[in-house]
Each structure stands twice: as C-alpha cells, then as structure tokens.
Amino acid sequence: MATGSEAVQSQLRKGVVELAILALLHKDEAYGAEIVDHLGEYPGLAITAGTAYPLLSRLKRAGLITSVWRESPVGPPRKYYRLSADGEEAFGAMAKAWNDMKDAMDSLLGREATHEH
C-alpha cells in the first residue's frame, strides 16, 4: 500500500484526471497541448504531456473521444479531440457518479479533514 502523501495523491488523481479530460472536451474540443495547459491551471489536476497522451489514446481506443486534424491559425495543423456520442453518455454517467461520490466523501471527510485547519 502506498502511504506517502505523493503516492496517495497520484492514486486518487489517476481516476479523476480521466473525468477531468472528458469534462474539458464536453465544453469544447481541444488539442493535446491545450488539454495539458487547461489541466495545469488546477494544481490538483496538473499532468505532464507524458501522462496526457497515453490517456487520450486510451479514451480514444475506448471510443469515448474522436480526433480530427484542423488547420491552425499559427503553425502546422493540430489534432483536435472531442467527445463522441458514447463519450457524452459516459461523461454524464461519470459526472453523476462523481457528484454522488463527492457528496458522500464530503460528509465523511467533513468533520475530520476540516477540523485540522
């Protein structure tokens, strides 16, 4: 069992980042570096390109996202990702599961995690 706080964080984050990427793409399509930048705005979700691309590839294989090359106003064409119909559905279900889990965790952690501060 990982007990270091860093290891615990990475375990927690692995599952959540996938949902975060789906949430980003639910709003609007994005290219790889853009996704990395957007997630980088949230310290808890920041991932490296080395993590992002394998995840995108996995989501694509699972049929949740599709990709398409588009001309870029600057520089060479970029590969944009967006949710597929299956992805929209999976995102809805995952978001609901997340909210249920979040409420449950908030109430469980509420007393203990907050009174340390």
Next chain:
Amino acid sequence: MSTDESGSADGGLSLEAAALIDDYFARFRVEAMAAGAQGWEDAVVDLRAHVRDRLQDSAGRPEDAVRVLAELGTTEALVAAYLDAAPDDDSDVLLPDDVPPAGTGRFFGAPYDLRVAKSSGRYASRSWNPLDRRVLVPKTVGIGWTINFGALAVRTHLVSPDDEDVPFGAVPPRVLVATLAAPFAVLAAFVVLVAVSWADLPAQVPIHWGLSGQANGYGSRGTSLVFLSVLAVVPVAEAVRVHLRRRRPFTRVAASALSLSCTTLALALLCQTLFTLDGGTWVWPTCVGLVFMLALPFALLVVVSRIGRAAEQRRDLLGTSAKGSL
C-alpha cells in the same frame, strides 16, 4: 415456541432455514473450488457470521433466510467477486502492471522476457511507442533493454506523441511494402561487395578485432562468409515473411526497420574485414556501421510516421474520406 424453532441448530433458526443456508454455502464452496477462486475459505466464515447476524432480529423462518441470502447475491456472483479479476486490456494506464506475465521477470536487475511466440508484434510495440517517454524499454526477447525509437523521436521533436492515432495505421499499403526497399538496398550493397571482393581474399580472414583496431582472431574465409550472410539475409527473409503474412502495419514497418539494422551490421563487418585485409589498422568501419545500425532504422521509422501523419491530415483537412475517425 413452535416445533420448528425448538429444533433449530443455530440461534433461533428453523431447520429449513438452516438447511437453505448450508445449501447456499455448499454450492458456493463447490463453485469457488471449481473456478479456482482465491481466499474464499476465510470468506465463508465471515459470510456465515454476516448471515447469522442479519437473521438475529428475524423470526428465523425460511423466507428470512432466502431474503438475507438474496442480499449476498447468487453464488455465481459471489464466486466471481473472489476470482482474480483477469487483467483488462485497458488497465495499463490506470493501474501499474506490477504482476509480470509468465516467462518474464528480472535477472540481476535486468528485465528478461522469454516469450518467443508472437514476438514480432511485441518488438514492434516497444521499438516505436511515442506514447512511452522511456527511451530504453525492456527487451522483447532475451535479457536487457531495447531502444524505443518513438520516445527518441518525441524527445528530438521530430514527431509528437499523438501525431498518429495508431502508429503507421494510416500509412498507405504501398508505402508499407516500400519500407522493405531499405533493407534490400543494403543487402544489395552487401551482395555486390561480396561478389567483387571475396574471390580474391586469402583463405584466412580476420573475424575478431581488439579495441586498438588490430585483428586478433582469424577464421576461414568460408565460415566468415556464412556468418555474415546469415546475419544479412535471415532478418530480411523474416521481414518479407511478416509482410507476406499481412501483419499489422505497425509490425510490418518494425520488421523492415529491424532487418535494416541487422543487414547494416553485416555490411559494416564485411567492410571491416576488407579494410583490415587492405592494411587498415582501425575499427572505423565497424564504428560507422554501429551508428548507421541505429540511425537508419530511426530515420525509416520517423519518415514512415510522418507519412502516416500526412495521410491522416489529408483525410481530415481535404476530406478525402469521412470526417473524423474513431
């Protein structure tokens, strides 16, 4: 107290209810053993305690036993929960695969893999995987590491990790076949060089060199020719076989690249032999050969990957087929 309850063996349970419970766990036991489940023996004790606990407040009638057992689910479902979940194909990113497959492991810290079947596919996925940041990855067959040219290409900014949906997946078939031209060109150079030079060579030729460049081992001309020819021809023949079998594009390009590497080494060793016989006292042909042995396959893989990216872009930007891809 009714007669049913007075006869109960287990804290207020009717005989019929107790029989139902015993029957449930007997079936669970048989199914768990048949399925090879892990850790179910301890579970039976816990589960029985759970059932007893849940029945404490009930009348202990058969209906109550049925209700509580239904909470546990069918015995099949329960057994499934104790089965080692078969590793799911998609688990690689979310879960570290710390359980290595049979035939693999570590030997004095170096990874080894003795699975020979279908090794060409695994060679392909390791020698070109732009999604993996590691340049050195565990070898496909044998001990040690192999070079992930994909990571090297990403680090040198020659390609980006998501350039291609599936490596070489969109590469036109004629380009896949054309990758064989590279090892064949080097093989042709090897054959020509053998043809023009071999007849004039002495019976004994150098086959081993020291670091200073002096030959320190000699062997018969015939043995040396056989050794170099095997090194040059067998990998190319194997690559042709992979192409003829219509393996995945990924595997085919990697087979071309690997045979290019081997054939280049054979050509370099042949050059070294001729160079030493000609009075040369250094090992630069071998050194140059070693560089090309890596540089040529790298260049081949990068070029094919670029062609694959260009094909994807043509598809999406010019709309030569359906928009988007799955």
